Amino acid sequence: MKKGLTLLLCILVWISTLAMDGSIARAASNVFKDIPSNHRAYKEISYLAQGKIVSGDTKGYFKPKNNVTRAEFAAMLGRALGFDGTKQKTSFRDVGAGNFASGYIQQATKQKIISGYPDGTFRPNGLITRGEVATMICRAFGYSTNNTSAGSAKALVSLGISSETTANFGTASRATREASAVFIVRAINYTYRTKQHISFSSQRIVKVDSLNIRTGPSTLYNKVGTLKNNEKVSLGYRVGSWALIKGSSGVIGFVHESYLSSSSETVAPPANNTGNTSLSSQTIVIDPGHGGTDPGAVGFGLKEKDVVLDTGKRLKSLFSKTPFNIKMTRETDVFVTLQGRVAFAKNAKANTFISIHTNAGGGTGSETYYYGKAANPNVTASMKLAQFIQARLTSALSTTNRGEKHGDLHVLRENTMPAVLVELAFIDTKADNAKLASPSYRQKAAQAIYYGTLDYYKYKGFNVAKYY
Numbered sequence: 001m002k003k004g005l006t007l008l009l010c011i012l013v014w015i016s017t018l019a020m021d022g023s024i025a026r027a028a029s030n031v032f033k034d035i036p037s038n039h040r041a042y043k044e045i046s047y048l049a050q051g052k053i054v055s056g057d058t059k060g061y062f063k064p065k066n067n068v069t070r071a072e073f074a075a076m077l078g079r080a081l082g083f084d085g086t087k088q089k090t091s092f093r094d095v096g097a098g099n100f101a102s103g104y105i106q107q108a109t110k111q112k113i114i115s116g117y118p119d120g121t122f123r124p125n126g127l128i129t130r131g132e133v134a135t136m137i138c139r140a141f142g143y144s145t146n147n148t149s150a151g152s153a154k155a156l157v158s159l160g161i162s163s164e165t166t167a168n169f170g171t172a173s174r175a176t177r178e179a180s181a182v183f184i185v186r187a188i189n190y191t192y193r194t195k196q197h198i199s200f201s202s203q204r205i206v207k208v209d210s211l212n213i214r215t216g217p218s219t220l221y222n223k224v225g226t227l228k229n230n231e232k233v234s235l236g237y238r239v240g241s242w243a244l245i246k247g248s249s250g251v252i253g254f255v256h257e258s259y260l261s262s263s264s265e266t267v268a269p270p271a272n273n274t275g276n277t278s279l280s281s282q283t284i285v286i287d288p289g290h291g292g293t294d295p296g297a298v299g300f301g302l303k304e305k306d307v308v309l310d311t312g313k314r315l316k317s318l319f320s321k322t323p324f325n326i327k328m329t330r331e332t333d334v335f336v337t338l339q340g341r342v343a344f345a346k347n348a349k350a351n352t353f354i355s356i357h358t359n360a361g362g363g364t365g366s367e368t369y370y371y372g373k374a375a376n377p378n379v380t381a382s383m384k385l386a387q388f389i390q391a392r393l394t395s396a397l398s399t400t401n402r403g404e405k406h407g408d409l410h411v412l413r414e415n416t417m418p419a420v421l422v423e424l425a426f427i428d429t430k431a432d433n434a435k436l437a438s439p440s441y442r443q444k445a446a447q448a449i450y451y452g453t454l455d456y457y458k459y460k461g462f463n464v465a466k467y468y
């Protein structure tokens, strides 16, 4: 069970300005019957159509003047961010798993892009207002606002995403499909904005042999160049898991961020990280959640705090035959605050932080969280660690793979090293609970986290082969 969810306020810093070169503005020739090439949003709508972010009706019409429902906009935004749109249960009582946008709505909820109404509804069929559009775009792209729709409108105007005045974002004004498309395309691709000053401020290194640069944030977009292994690039901003980068040749476009170094690894590629000496320099903090007066989630008489402590101790014991330096935030049934856990890891100068929890809420399966927002320099490393652990865990426990995902959780957000939070399984779901209650499954879980961590260190270039 997770705690400490708070809203993140991203701050965009404009360090330098750079003129556009127009190379990523090219739109495809996808046309809708009612969007002729002289339509004022022809280029924008075609660009989104190429990425399958918008589509027309079965007869090939886009219907630019139609209003947009809240569900339709969530789906549009979710596709822009590359969310997996698989339909699923949502947090809202009026959005069932059968709703066409349920997957996008749930992912956007998890990432704090949408929050719904105080009565627990999302009102998916309500027509979205321009103010709501502005708020959702700002949250999705991490623009600085004061958490009001007026502040969001101001952000869009100042970034050149809207060319209107903020007065046009009143609560009663509905967003058309055409206007929604223009806002989204400008958020994705700065060359469509009315102001095209982008700062490419932080450095990254390409980590694969040949990395395609594309005109948009998905493989559906055209290739405009290729980057070589170890080539340096500068990061502009992110669209979901994709990054707008500028290569050393000056080419600008989108690449998937998982193929770039995290900012903390830009200087030294991990070539010399071999042998036991360097493994012994690595401190891993194991963080069993809850404890003492805080039982965590409880299901069928089983307490989360006990399951995760036992699993954490098993994990420590597995690491005892390696040179890694292992520390635990708690080794007994005591309560530790979230702040205390983070302080512990920082004091230990931890290189890796692994928090262990069990899930609750009636679902099933395993999932692993990492902090995926731009403000954190360890996003890529944390994501890789989450991927490796998640793959091992679902295979070892034969649980449903709920994926690795961004979570705005205190122990992930506030830590200063790659950090993940593993939700082993659902303690309040019978089949999952039976596994959590079983010592042999807890051993399997510990082994899975152990192997996943070795996989991660192997990926980082460490020699861990003999510890499998």
Ligand SMILES: [Zn+2]
Pocket: 001, 002, 289, 290, 296, 297, 304, 357, 358
């Ligand atoms: Zn928990």
